[in-house]
Amino acid sequence: MLLFLARRIGVMLATALCLTFVVFYLTNIPAKLETLAKTQAGSRISDAEVASWLDRNGYNQPMLVRYGEWLGVVPGWTRTDGDGAVTGRCYRLTGATEPGAAPDRCGLMQGYWGNSTRFRAPVSQVISARLGATGWLMLWVLIVMVPMALIVGVLAGMREGSRTDRSLSTFAIASTATPEYVSGVVFIALLASSTVGLSPLLVQWGWIDGPVLFQGNARSALEKITFWNFALPVMTIALYGMGYIARITRASMTEVMTQQYIRTARLKGVSFPNIVLRHALRNALIAPFTVIMLQIPWLLNGVVIVEVLFSYPGFGWTLFEAAANNDIELLLAASVVAVLVVLVTQLISDIGYVWLNPRIRIT
């Protein structure tokens, strides 16, 4: 078990290293650095000003050296101004002003995630605040998605080919075939517009006070989550993930229902609900459990679209902003977080799999 964990963490570190290097390379090609200088020092500055800005902020060293600085294996750059004042990467990150007061190296290994150029704040602060917001969104998505998916899947898989199975399967396929950017827009048009969809009718009948039923914008959820401002983003993500999990659950359920021990139980006169709940369910949940865990990183994709669409400033929104503004250190930190999420969920899925299926053992 320990060996397994150690190997997994090793894989995680290697993946994070490769991914961050790719991100670092792509955000540091010269044209991207020029974009960065222009977003930082003024969008209409001249080429000479761009060069001088890059020089003054330590961007003109070889790419590998700067990647090393970010990791903390190479000493951070320093520069002595004409009047004797020393600036440098570590001086800025630690806030030191006295020459010699800052540490030599200040990268990931020393615990410095760097500063976000877009938000003018430490990356760790930005990421933790935004991850918190996404945490709430994901929590509600899981609360809505997982039970719904399992119920739909189990009901459909209980009696393969029945009318219930056909209609629930159709629903599941339709929901998973609709990407978030389509369903989100459809939801807003149907439920959150005062001119089209449901809201004008409800207003006409006097059923709602405000002009719209749901809020088509989740910004106010940042301060206080209510059913009315959070329902649409949660539904948009949950519906997409739900169909897929329901399909897997159904497949797994139908397979279990054809097993010999189920037939034996029926012949012994066990009631149908009891068969489903006692004998079939646990075995049928093995496959969906893995899929649910794998689905979480996938949902992070959806979070980018949904958070931008509903202007809810979470992790996905931060990723979008960082990419749009070439915020190098924020993007790097976001990719580390993404790697963490993928590998931790996989770890949980592996361990849970062992628990659900005694035939598998981790060695």
Add this chain to the structure above:
Amino acid sequence: MTHMKRKATELHRAAKLYASECKEGKLSRREFMTRVTALGVTAPAAYGLLGLAAPEAKAQTAQMGGSLRMQMDIKAQRDPRTWDWSELANVCRGWLEYLVSYERDGSIQPVLLESWEANEDATVFTMNVRPGVTWNNGDPFTAADVAHNIERWCDASVEGNSMAGRMSALSEDGQLREGAIEIVDDLTLRLNLTSPDIAIIANMADYPAAVVHPSFTGDDPVANPIGTGPYRPVSHDTGIGAVIERNPDHTWWNEGNGAYLDRIEFVDLGTDPAAWMAAAESGEIDMTYQTTGDFVDLFESIGLPASEAITAATLAVRFNQGNPPYDNVNVRRALQMAVNNEVVLELGYNDRGTVAENHHVCPIHPEYAEIPGPVFDPARAREMIEAEGLGDHEFELISIDDDWQAATCDSVAAQIRAAGINIRRTILPGATFWNDWLNYPFSSTEWNMRPLGVQVLNLAYRSGESWNEAGFANAEFDALLDEANGIADADERREIMAQIQQIMLDEGVLIQPYWRSLYRNRRPNILNAEMHPTFEVRYQHYAVS
């Protein structure tokens, strides 16, 4: 006394023009009212122009109190002189004020200055500082503070300091020139310019010219909000929003004439107008920063009326005279003649603007001179092209792939084609287009507005100027422009302007179809929040009723 502002009693020239258009039925009455009131004509006077009595207006006076939520991008703050987006300035307008302000009617009004005078040839400006102004930390506001700010503006060694270019007549080697500013007494100072520059005062109304306290250093006017205005920041989160509240510890110099709202919230909802729309529908915002295209009508349909600002921003469909056949004035004039600017405005820009007259001077410019406009005559255009032996020549019109710019050029080309002249359209992506924008033989460029008519002419049409994309070189034009640059009074300058505009028309320099209008939508109970031609959000004057 030669103030640059127009006398308040004088009617704007364009107002009379619009009145006659309205009477002829070319302009709807509503459109007429929007445009004329935007020019500073009061509503009763505007009705008077049409020979009508003003309807009884509903009493809507500004009251103290209330709050407002507005959609606007919140960008990371930086040193005001390096601001590159109006939004950066708008957040800080509540505490960082300006020496002068640019008004919706095109005039320049004093704010922290009380008045100013120029000498005969506009080389010496005397500025009188408004007495009784204090900073919100208690310090008095004096001429030395003004001098300190001008010195900051002149410092070209700061990357992205766009004020340095605007203050070039006061600087030398990228710094304030020795002797350029004389502090006469606590409330008076004198600027000595190296060359006549009537735009110097107008430039001080530009958004990077926010006046900061002498103690201000660094990059963040929000973290250290010392200013002269009535508000102060509460919070500022890049990409998310900002909250501003009335400052209870400070007596504003202009108390009683503003600072009505208790609290202003800016909400950054990203760049997608559909998201703003959703937020407006659920009551999360009360007004937009700028609305474009179809969304102007969509917001109106959900109960947020639009406010229009006429601007001098435009699309210049210019010929480059360094490239044959455009070195021939007859060819240029023939192509101009083939195009009806009204049609271009309607098809290329959804009628969201005013028709322009091919000389790049706008009716909202104080020195705009009324001269007979361009002639539309496609048959004559075809004859002239044939007379030059270009009957079979295929012209090419290049544009960027931007939506409205491409549509405008399409409609210009369609009319030239309809006149029987061969023309091909080429659309280039932005990344390629800007590499060579100065040298295309026939293409279009977006120009933003400047408060004075001479400013764009100086930048874009003077011989050898670096942005002279038309390749226009005319000694008489340059001489007249020099003369106009030295006349601070707009009425006097207008006589020369008439000649300058006529040269632009005679030489067929460009097809300039329209002036773009800008729009903003806000709830009907919000007062004084009309769209501003340079995107200013002066929330210290906004109120709710």
